[in-house]
Amino acid sequence: MTRALLPALALAAPLAALMAPAAAAPATPAASAETGKEETVEQALCRLIEGAAKARGLPVAFLTRLIWRESSFRPGVVSRAGAQGVAQFMPGTAQERGLSDPFDPEQAIPAAAHLLIDLRGRFGNLGLAAAAYNGGPGRVSSWLAGTGGLPAETRTYVAAITGRSAEDWAAAAKAEPRTDLTEPEGTRCLQVTASLRIRGRTESFFADAAAALAPWGVQLAGNFSKSIALASFGRARDRYAAILGDVRPMIIGTRLRNRGTRAFYRIRVPSETRAGAEALCGRIRGIGGACIVLKT
Incomplete structure (x- = not known):
């Protein structure tokens, strides 16, 4: 950046x-x-991530890993599928969510946090919210109902962001009391990105976006x-x-x-x-x- x-x-x-x-x-x-x-661009994006996480009650590390996984913090990226910006909103989703410019991180990151909270409310935890963010709510609903599958890309995505499998999160959504992601107080976005840069700790973001950097x-x-x-x-x-x-x-x-x-x-x-x-x-x-x- x-x-x-x-x-x-x-x-x-x-x-x-x-x-x-x-x-x-x-x-x-x-x-x-x-x-x-x-301020570097990475610092600016981390400031936005921490602000959005605090505003929506999300773990900072979770939102950081998700945005990193989506775009590697590249605000101008467009995937071959058409997903746009640092949070990789599809144009239709951006329109539904009232996001006028997916390429503007100051709009896109808070919109991503808001969407994740809504998905958590629908599916019960942040693991399934991440699955829906990547694969779409309809696909996750079908998978949970046993009428459809969950793509390998989405399974890998959930594990990379949450450290647990999609199956674990599906079981957690049915358990009582329900469990969700937590993190130590004071977790900082820049600490998370530093760990993500270590070789072997994460894959580079999706290949379909690589050509559009x-x-x-x-x-x-x-x-x-x-x-x-x-x-x-x-x-x-x-x-x-x-x-x-x-x-x-x-x-x-x-x-x-x-x-x-x-x-x-x-x-x-x-x-x-x-x-x-x-x-x-x-x-x-x-x-x-x-x-x-x-x-x-």
């Missing part, structure tokens, strides 16, 4: 405005990351106000419509630690390669536009 990446060179005023508030930009991207002045981005807008940043991007997209088409941007909001607790929002066009991002930015600059290529 993107770390605190700001312009590496002295840039013209329009380009500097894409990156950070006036007089706030460090000299180089490396300096920004090394001094820790800015966007490790590079062309930044076109940035502001402390998400709405202003998105409006600026919208104008840029209209201005460069012949180049950008109907592209869906990545929205990255991180805190600048020396600027208080407000997030700074960066709006980027995703690209799978640096060369592709540089080519796109070059075309925009070629018609008088401003942009910068950054790694995510």
Whole structure:
């Protein structure tokens, strides 16, 4: 994920405005990351996860593992099946849940937490909620009723996120008293992601999403106000419509630690390669536009 990446060179005023508030930009991207002045994307996502978990009464580790399993914390990912964003909402589910932009983590993560709580209420525990999040509520209902099966992918998903099998959770839903996931007080998202990075502790996220990753981005807008940043991007997209088409941007909001607790929002066009991002930015600059290529 993107770390605190700001312009590496002295840039013209329009380009500097894409990156950070006036007089706030460090000299180089490396300096920004090394001094820790800015929240990383992983830290920003963990902040959102912890906030959503607290608001909905979910274990932090459970929600962290689920979001990690879905997208490896990549806000711009799209699976071949069409699932979108860091929480991998299908468009139909997003519409049903009132989620206007699945690619916006500030919307998607709370929406995922809300959905999981509703699924827990329907099925009785978080293990079956995770199964329904992955495989769909209808499929889980059929499996529990003995009229359908549960895919191997969903079984693996449940075990990876909860540490118990789907069969264990089905039995737990029938038992009295019912049991559910618990965790030690003070569990932090970043601690969980650190353990997930250890080789062998988790598989990489699903292969059908791998081809759609966007490790590079062309930044076109940035502001402390998400709405202003998105409006600026919208104008840029209209201005460069012949180049950008109907592209869906990545929205990255991180805190600048020396600027208080407000997030700074960066709006980027995703690209799978640096060369592709540089080519796109070059075309925009070629018609008088401003942009910068950054790694995510």
